[in-house]
Amino acid sequence: MAVSSRILLLSILSLLASAVVGHDGKQQHGVTYDGRSLIINGKRELLFSGSIHYPRSTPEMWPDLLLKAKQGGLNVIQTYVFWNIHEPEQGKFNFEGNYDLVKFIKMIEEHGMYVTLRVGPFIQAEWNHGGLPYWLREIPNITFRSDNPPFKYYMKRYVKMIVKMMKEEKLFASQGGPIILTQIENEYNHIQLAYKELGDRYVQWAAKTAVSLKTGVPWIMCKQKDAPDPVINTCNGRHCGDTFTGPNKPYKPSLWTENWTAQYRVFGDPPSQRAAEDIAYSVARFFSRNGTLVNYYMYHGGTNFGRTSAVFTTTRYYDEAPIDEYGLLREPKWGHLKDVHKALNLCKKALLWGNPGKQILGKDTDAQFYEKPGTNICAAFLTNTNSRVPATVSFRGQAYYLPPRSISILPDCKTVVLNTQTIVAQHNARNFKKSKVASNLKWEKSSEPIPTIEHLPIDSKNPKELYSLLKDTTDYAWYTTKIELDPHDLNSREDINPVLRVASLGHALHAFVNGKYVGEHTQSSPYIPVTYGSVKYIIYS
Ligand SMILES: *[C@@H]1O[C@H](CO)[C@@H](O)[C@H](O)[C@H]1NC(C)=O
């Protein structure tokens, strides 16, 4: 054991050294890390990151969104890569318009920000099929996200293609580009147990495959405690400052890849709210306890255009994020977080080069601080974890008032520049005026013939599953069946009540009997009794 761990450590140290300083002694491009932080082109930085997904907005919107992100104090944009829009049919690729990944990354670079690229290929993301293309399902003997040869073959091919595309455009930080982190898989731990040893082997394989592609920047796996070296395990969640058990090795930094700014919206639910104060508290807490990168999921949610959203989510995605669906600032969230980034940046030297320390101040209060001995570099975070009762604490001879569940940031260990519970950013002051464009839009109506049973392209004894029937090209289909009832029975027996059962919650359905519209099935009205002639039909979900 001792021998192998020494070899491991040595190889990691040499990796760090060779990437940062070349043989000629000059500083080189690339990203490495240690227990304190990522090291980008030889420099430590505090990283404030926000998720913006390129297919959820348009290239026309990108410059404005990125500018607002930068003004909000972000220096990293995180995005998934969406396999099923790029390769909707096997071997047919689309990187145009909203799907222009390279253009999006270059635009982020032009705005002076870095990129975290989450390649997946399974991404969840409340996206259709979690980003996996439909055709993958038709590969014989495939089992998704497992130690399964067909899946591994196609996954590797895809990840290699994306990495190659990035390399050709010189987009990795190791090539002078903006990409500082890449992610393989996504929250795999949610399903790992179900796959048993196949799952554990798959994690090892995925990490090894990713690392073998030699991007010159670290790979991460989120929520993956057993992420194999040199892959970094990262935290997803609302309160990583308190819930994250930390990197799985002392020589890996504490990174927070998803801090939910609200929650995605499910059909029928009200919009989710998360107060700016609560996000600010969690972010300050995370940085006060060794964190050096936070990512807001989402910073701009945008729109699930067309059929891209997962079956349970609305087309509007994280409208409550710091930038709303339309690209407008959501205040005071945007402004308060901007202030938090400023305050944390004032603590930068202490956070990145100081030694961490902790002092219990009272029952629910503590001070987390970073100090560099022999200098006046010192930053402190005074925390009240009690959500109901305020506290007055004494720290280094001075008294400080802490509102309930709040953190005061002291970049010099004396002066409070921000308390997370105290908002000075402006509140929303939006004005609306009627759009000239929208008032000129016209709705169009078209009708189409209802197909008869003789003209159906597919004839099947049992109902087909919609997804494989239509191969994910549309969700729209006619389904026709025939039930013949003996008129004599209908007249003489009361107990005959034909019933149409629709066992789906995510779709809309219109029902016709003998060519006549009889009702619709929706989420809000699952039970629709309809009468046609002397026969009563009930349509329900
Ligand atoms: C699929 O698996 C079955 C049973 O293991 C095997 O007989 C068959 O050859 C496999 N098909 C392909 C295309 O690999």
Ligand SMILES: *[C@@H]1O[C@H](CO)[C@@H](O)[C@H](O)[C@H]1NC(C)=O
């Ligand atoms: C922060 O890092 C230091 C040094 O590695 C460690 O002693 C301490 O426990 C860490 N703090 C937290 C809250 O994880």
Ligand SMILES: CC(=O)N[C@H]1CO[C@H](CO)[C@@H](O)[C@@H]1O
């Ligand atoms: C680890 C962690 O903090 N997870 C939280 C993330 O945020 C969601 C809500 O958006 C919480 O439910 C999780 O507990």
